[in-house]
Amino acid sequence: MGAHKVSAAYSVRIIIGFLKEEKQVEMLSGGDMLIRSLQEEGVDLIFGYPGGAALHIYDAIFKQDKVKHILVRHEQSATHAADGYTRATGRVGTVLVTSGPGATNAITGIATAYMDSIPMVVISGQVATDKIGEDAFQETDMVGVSRPIVKHSFMVKHASEIPEIIKKAYHIASTGRPGPVVVDVPKNTVDPMETFPFEYPKKLKMRSYTPAAKGHSGQIKKAVSMLLKAKRPIIYSGGGVVQGEASKLLTELAQKLGYPVTNTLMGLGAYPGNDKQFVGMLGMHGTFEANTAMHHCDLILAVGARFDDRVTNTTSKFCPNAKIIHIDIDPASISKTITADVPIVGSVDSVLTEMLDLLKESKEKPDEAALSDWWEQINEWRERHGIYTQPRYNTSGDMIMPQDVIKTLYEVTNGDAIVASDVGQHQMFAAQYYPFKSPRQWINSGGLGTMGFGLPAAMGAAFAFRDKDIVCVTGEGSIQMCIQELSTLTQYGLPVKIICLNNQALGMVKQWQDMVYDSRYSEIHYEDSLPDFVKLMEAYGHVGIRVNKKEELREKMEECFALKDRVVFMDIYVDPSEHVYPMLVAPGGSMRDMWLSKTERT
Amino acid sequence: MRRIISVLMENEPGALSRVVGLFSQRGYNIETLTVAPTEDETLSRLTVTTVGDDHKIEQITKNLNKLIDVVKLVDLTEGQHIERELMLIKVKASGAQRAEIKRCVDIFRGQIIDVTSTVYTIQITGASDKLDAFVQSVGDAAILEVVRSGVSGISRGEKVLSL
Numbered sequence: 001m002g003a004h005k006v007s008a009a010y011s012v013r014i015i016i017g018f019l020k021e022e023k024q025v026e027m028l029s030g031g032d033m034l035i036r037s038l039q040e041e042g043v044d045l046i047f048g049y050p051g052g053a054a055l056h057i058y059d060a061i062f063k064q065d066k067v068k069h070i071l072v073r074h075e076q077s078a079t080h081a082a083d084g085y086t087r088a089t090g091r092v093g094t095v096l097v098t099s100g101p102g103a104t105n106a107i108t109g110i111a112t113a114y115m116d117s118i119p120m121v122v123i124s125g126q127v128a129t130d131k132i133g134e135d136a137f138q139e140t141d142m143v144g145v146s147r148p149i150v151k152h153s154f155m156v157k158h159a160s161e162i163p164e165i166i167k168k169a170y171h172i173a174s175t176g177r178p179g180p181v182v183v184d185v186p187k188n189t190v191d192p193m194e195t196f197p198f199e200y201p202k203k204l205k206m207r208s209y210t211p212a213a214k215g216h217s218g219q220i221k222k223a224v225s226m227l228l229k230a231k232r233p234i235i236y237s238g239g240g241v242v243q244g245e246a247s248k249l250l251t252e253l254a255q256k257l258g259y260p261v262t263n264t265l266m267g268l269g270a271y272p273g274n275d276k277q278f279v280g281m282l283g284m285h286g287t288f289e290a291n292t293a294m295h296h297c298d299l300i301l302a303v304g305a306r307f308d309d310r311v312t313n314t315t316s317k318f319c320p321n322a323k324i325i326h327i328d329i330d331p332a333s334i335s336k337t338i339t340a341d342v343p344i345v346g347s348v349d350s351v352l353t354e355m356l357d358l359l360k361e362s363k364e365k366p367d368e369a370a371l372s373d374w375w376e377q378i379n380e381w382r383e384r385h386g387i388y389t390q391p392r393y394n395t396s397g398d399m400i401m402p403q404d405v406i407k408t409l410y411e412v413t414n415g416d417a418i419v420a421s422d423v424g425q426h427q428m429f430a431a432q433y434y435p436f437k438s439p440r441q442w443i444n445s446g447g448l449g450t451m452g453f454g455l456p457a458a459m460g461a462a463f464a465f466r467d468k469d470i471v472c473v474t475g476e477g478s479i480q481m482c483i484q485e486l487s488t489l490t491q492y493g494l495p496v497k498i499i500c501l502n503n504q505a506l507g508m509v510k511q512w513q514d515m516v517y518d519s520r521y522s523e524i525h526y527e528d529s530l531p532d533f534v535k536l537m538e539a540y541g542h543v544g545i546r547v548n549k550k551e552e553l554r555e556k557m558e559e560c561f562a563l564k565d566r567v568v569f570m571d572i573y574v575d576p577s578e579h580v581y582p583m584l585v586a587p588g589g590s591m592r593d594m595w596l597s598k599t600e601r602t
Numbered sequence: 603m604r605r606i607i608s609v610l611m612e613n614e615p616g617a618l619s620r621v622v623g624l625f626s627q628r629g630y631n632i633e634t635l636t637v638a639p640t641e642d643e644t645l646s647r648l649t650v651t652t653v654g655d656d657h658k659i660e661q662i663t664k665n666l667n668k669l670i671d672v673v674k675l676v677d678l679t680e681g682q683h684i685e686r687e688l689m690l691i692k693v694k695a696s697g698a699q700r701a702e703i704k705r706c707v708d709i710f711r712g713q714i715i716d717v718t719s720t721v722y723t724i725q726i727t728g729a730s731d732k733l734d735a736f737v738q739s740v741g742d743a744a745i746l747e748v749v750r751s752g753v754s755g756i757s758r759g760e761k762v763l764s765l
Binding site for chain 1: 611612615616619620623627657660661664665667668670671672673765
């Protein structure tokens with residue numbers, strides 16, 4: 001049935017070809033069509049790893065030089081690197097893997113991208129169509145395995161479908177709420193011996209896919225009027241602002257209104273972290289002032305954020321007095337966990353533009369007296385427990401404090417580095433103590449929390465920005481999950497700086513075991529078996545610097561960043577008993593219920 | 603509350619698995635599911651009955667709409683609608699029972715579509731609760747086999763679900 005349809009479409013194309021005789025139709029194999037389609041999409045880099053089912057495609061790559069292939073050391077890294085490249089640039093990342101283990105190794109990276117709505121196209125080799133279902137060598141049902149973690153997926157049935165499928169894949173991945181798309185390519189459909197007419201579609205029409213663009217004008221009017229009437233407003237903005245390239249609009253809106261802004265972990269940098277209206281990150285390890293302001297506010301303007309459980313804490317106790325305006329491109333994210341009073345489905349940039357226009361026209365102004373009281377209150381919270389008004393950790397001991405490492409990193413890099421992070425305590429310290437000035441500067445796995453993400457993601461970003469400081473903030477746990485990419489860094493000469501907060505244990509797990517399990521440290525220690533990272537770096541041709549004295553931290557950090565064209569790994573021994581604070585009290589707490597230190601809570 | 607959601611989707615391989623996968627992935631219930639191509643062979647019509655409060659149903663319809671293969675959908679239970687289900691049921695029919703079952707089939711406006719000396723095979727259509735009622739009135743002891751198609755539904759009046 002399927003084959004009939006395809007050959008019908010194919011013969012129609014030939015007829016069209018006859019009609020426009022003057023136009024020479026190019027005959028290409030499926031593999032060449034695939035790579036040509038990528039060129040047409042403007043893809044300059046693909047991250048991948050070859051194997052049996054993908055060999056025809058690799059041969060097509062070999063025959064051209066427009067699409068550059070980056071050979072990683074593990075397929076998981078291919079997806080993370082493409083992801084890091086996308087987060088840093090906004091361009092869709094592309095991955096190429098073989099069937100079976102190549103495809104399944106890519107799964108963690110696809111899930112990571114899916115949870116953070118990162119556009120990505122993953123092309124996976126597949127066994128030949130007539131072998132599918134026969135448990136052939138390296139056969140895995142990739143479309144089936146990846147189904148719950150992709151925005152959409154395709155299985156190529158015939159070579160002639162390839163250009164349209166690739167066009168659709170990039171369109172779907174990058175529009176609406178972005179996400180990963182898998183294209184599974186059976187080996188016979190890219191056979192170099194069979195050629196077909198190639199034409200890349202200029203336009204696409206998909207009757208079943210029309211992502212929302214503009215928000216409902218009536219709802220936007222209502223939202224603006226509510227915004228202007230608010231007494232204790234807060235702007236809560238997330239990753240959607242970064243992805244939707246709406247950071248400037250958000251900043252303009254917030255500054256026009258003079259309202260406080262908090263960013264989610266995914267949204268850091270969407271509003272300048274060093275601005276006085278910024279009250280810090282909110283949620284599980286958010287600042288005291290951000291979480292408390294959320295709890296006491298009377299209006300939340302949620303922009304491109306999804307009321308994640310790491311933000312809301314107990315939903316029934318979430319912001320009891322707040323009316324909620326929720327702008328999101330994905331209708332399913334609105335009123336999912338927290339009911340919105342004014343839902344606005346639309347792209348963040350178009351909705352914010354419309355809001356700004358209405359604000360400019362409006363004669364009404366924000367209630368200045370109420371706002372000044374509100375700021376006074378917020379400033380009092382900042383003074384009382386804020387991490388930016390004074391250090392809230394022990395600064396008098398001999399040990400290096402992880403917070404000081406991030407602060408030093410900020411100073412040495414002038415706050416301009418692109419920082420990719422792994423997952424754990426170091427991630428939270430980086431989020432708290434490196435105030436990101438601009439969007440796409442902070443790259444981390446927020447939704448899935450994937451350890452091993454940091455190094456390959458930094459690598460992906462490094463391909464896009466050769467002249468910037470690219471940093472991977474990691475721990476001695478996370479780094480070992482994708483450490484093989486040190487070799488890729490050597491191959492492509494990418495001078496990533498790796499800042500390892502070495503506390504000789506799985507720190508975040510340890511923190512929870514301290515707090516919830518009476519310090520019964522189950523399976524978090526490995527200090528006797530840690531590699532000598534300095535020697536390991538040397539083995540890969542890189543530079544390793546060990547730091548265990550507090551007074552040497554700054555000098556060594558400067559030394560690290562002075563080595564412009566080298567990969568440098570800073571193995572920094574930090575206080576192994578330190579916890580990340582503030583920390584929401586969970587389960588059962590509201591947003592104002594926080595631990596502020598090991599002994600003090602709100 | 604029980605809902606009937608009718609979905610028009612691309613008649614593509616894998617489309618059904620995306621719908622079914624969505625339900626299991628997000629912990630939604632499927633009570634019945636029917637699917638077949640429409641008069642336009644590029645489209646399939648799928649009817650699913652599910653149980654949930656308004657919030658859950660809203661999430662189900664939003665998430666179904668997000669699937670790329672889904673073209674359009676409607677919650678039929680939001681308006682006037684007709685629902686039908688087909689049941690084929692094989693029952694023991696011998697001796698005095700034979701006449702009793704025949705009467706019962708007539709009352710429910712079913713048809714006996716196959717007969718042996720000891721067995722009737724009966725076809726009944728109607729809303730699901732009518733089929734339930736028939737099963738109950740025949741009684742477990744007599745039933746040999748039951749096959750139900752799952753619910754199909756359509757809106758009353760001028761309202762249509764089409765492109």
